[in-house]
Amino acid sequence: MALLALTVLTSMALPAARFPLLLATNWLALALVVAGALRHRPARRSLWVLVAVFVALVAVGNTGLALTGSDGPVTSTATFTSQLVAAAALPLLLGAGRPGPHRTRERGGAPELTVHALVVGLVAAELLLQGADRHREEAMPWSLALAPGINAVLLGALLWILHSRSRLLPAMALIVAGGLGCLTYDLVVTLSGARVALGGDPVQALGVANMLLFGLAALHPSMTALGGPRALRHVRRPSSQLLLLVPTALVPVLLLGAHALGAGLRLPAAVLTAVSALVTLAVLLRALTVLRETERGAEHDPLTGLLNRRGLTRAYARTAGGRGAAGTGGTESRMVVWIDLDDFKHVNDRYGHSSGDTLLIATAARLREAVGERGVVARHGGDEFIVLLDSFPDVEAVGRAALRVLGEPVDVGGRALNVTASIGVVEAAPGDDLERVLADADIAMYAAKRSGKSTTQLFQPDLREEALTAVALVEDLRSLLREGDGSAGELFVVYQPVVDLADGSVSGAEALARWRHPLRGVVPPDDFLGLAEHEGLGAVVDELVLHRALAQLRLWEETGRRGLSVSVNLGRSSMCDPQLAERVLDALATHRVPAQQLHLEITEHDALPDDEEIRTRLHRLVDAGVSVSLDDFGVGYTSLSYLRRYPVRVLKLDRSLVAPDDATARSLRAGITALATSLGLAVVAEGIETAAQAEEARRLGVRFGQGYHFARPLEPEAFTGLLAGDLAPGEQTGPAALTGSRPGEGA
Secondary structure: OHHHHHHHHHHHHOHHHHHHHHHHHHHHHHHHHHHHHHHHOOOOHHHHHHHHHHHHHHHHHHHHHHHHOOOOHHHHHHHHHHHHHHHHHHHHHOOOOOOOOOOOOOOOHHHHHHHHHHHHHHHHHHHHHHHHHHHHHHOOOHHHHHHHHHHHHHHHHHHHHHHHEOOOOHHHHHHHHHHHHHHHHHHHHHHOOOOOOOOOOOOHHHHOOHHHHHHHHHHOHHHHHOOOOOOOOOEOOHHHHHHHHHHHHHHHHHHHHHHHOOOOOOOOHHHHHHHHHHHHHHHHHHHHHHHHHHHHHOOEOOOOOOEOHHHHHHHHHHOOOOOOOEOOOOOEOEEEEEEEEOOHHHHHHHHOHHHHHHHHHHHHHHHHHHHHHHEEEEEEEOOEEEEEEOOOOOHHHHHHHHHHHHHOOEEEOOEEEOOOEEEEEEEEOOOOOHHHHHHHHHHHHHHHHHOOOOOEEEOOHHHHHHHHHHHHHHHHHHHHHHOOOHHHOEEEEEEEEEEEOOOOOEEEEEEEEEEEEOOOEEEOHHHHHHHHHHOOOHHHHHHHHHHHHHHHHHHHHHOOOOOOEEEEEEOHHHHOOOOHHHHHHHHHHHHOOOHHHEEEEEEOOOOOOOOHHHHHHHHHHHHHOOEEEEEEEOOOOOHHHHHHHOOOOEEEEOHHHHOOOOHHHHHHHHHHHHHHHHHOOEEEEOOOOOHHHHHHHHHHOOOEEOOOOOOOOEOHHHHHHHHHOOOOOOOOOOOOOOOOOOOOOOO
């Protein structure tokens, strides 16, 4: 671009040098086009061959003029042939005739193109008629007589690109700029009766730099996309196209006015009048269409085509007087269903936003087909959908139908993604305000999500009070974690001992988060950990616990209690964090704790994706010496798959299998212990509350135990006292968790 600016400035400052400078830039441009094509090797070589031929013909024409000093046959032939080559290159530049899935129908493009074609045709016809007259009257060569009309057509094609497309690739923008400059230069010259501008002619300054633009376009890497779907994929909005169409539509009117003033135009006034009327009518009809599309766009989601919030409001108002199924109170009502896709964020994080969009589009199509004429479907935002039903048998039927519709896997880029949703249902009586109904549906949906996802919940008034409590807790938790607001209380860590069942010694501790709230006292972990995970704060809590647990372990080491391990729980957001391994290893280095003394616990309750990146992160930590434990083993459906996927070294047997004293439970405990032994895994029995349970676990080969029989979760000072023998087992208070190590290792 610096070379281009220098060339233009030189041509303006040194008029006498314009002709040699024109030749130099022509041949330099040819060299640049060839060099760019050889360097980038575009797949659509024919386009760039024609560009090179075009530039070469222009250079030949100007060179012939320089050698002969006149507009001779060689110059005229070369310049006219360059026009024909440019006309042949334009369809390739526009990607015309390219079949296949890449070409999409452009809604609203045909009217604009029709108006544009009429105007360009009108101007070209006038120039061709004038050229024909000059051919007869002045014996002008046909190549010169036809040139202005051909230029008008080529100029119209380039202007159509600017009219219909936005965000042109750099190479495309340079090609269009160069083409517009060349055509303007040629029109000015040929309308003056010459084929090219002679040396010293001021108009040569216009042609000095045009060819260089083609050379610069060939050098840019984006030149490989020209002629393909990516080069012109950004279609201007209909409103922008309509605005840009106004100057074009004025051309026939201006020509008609010029004819009336005696400008000597060849086209009859009747033709100019007819075209002006057609163009004006087409623009008005297009304006009405754009207005309707704008109104529709204001009420529809651009991604899925469903109603948006505004459209839902109007649909709700239209059906306000409709009759629906009888509600529980016997009043006629409609049903509003709030559907929130479970774990949609992880689809975006793992596979990208385009895959997430594909999933949303597929979900919208399923819901629209399932609802049919019985109601309307809207996208409320993100991964949330609202279904307004005029009637339906009952709430359970609504839930079953919605889950069945969403139950089939969705093909996203060759991957089958399973879709589940949490669904809230509200029966809206006539006169109910939509905002209040949606708020209740949202509350019911979150209640469904808290109950385990992939479920349906009918709104009940008591859910509102629970929701308000949860909202307040979330705000306090966000203030505490994000802003360090001490008025929201404090998060602290308690430790539950893990005991070696062989000798009763404490081998380690599980670190558990607790929240001391200024108004609510100690908030149970079940009341805030799930909220933290849902609000994207789970990883923040996990990292806080990790650092405090490692700092405490280091303190115990320095005060003489060596060899202890500490277990830290990881939620789903931590497991899906690409920086998990780095964060854990940095924490170990910061607190100078050997990796062998850290156990990371993953729980079966969190349905983790079968993701190679998660496996890689865990293997990196295991290779460094960290142990991975599988918590709550035996209560879900993913345990065995987790054992296959992840480098698990410790199984923590869920308390629901430890406490029962029936034959089935005993068989399960024996079977799981045998499975762990065959896989070379250590077993920790959670929830041991009696000496008999501890003894049975020891007889089965379970090495470690954890539970109220040994100690409840303790604050650091109390745990230190337990280690020193100051407190007897079972004297402390608080809830529980897990830890462990590999067979044969000291904890």
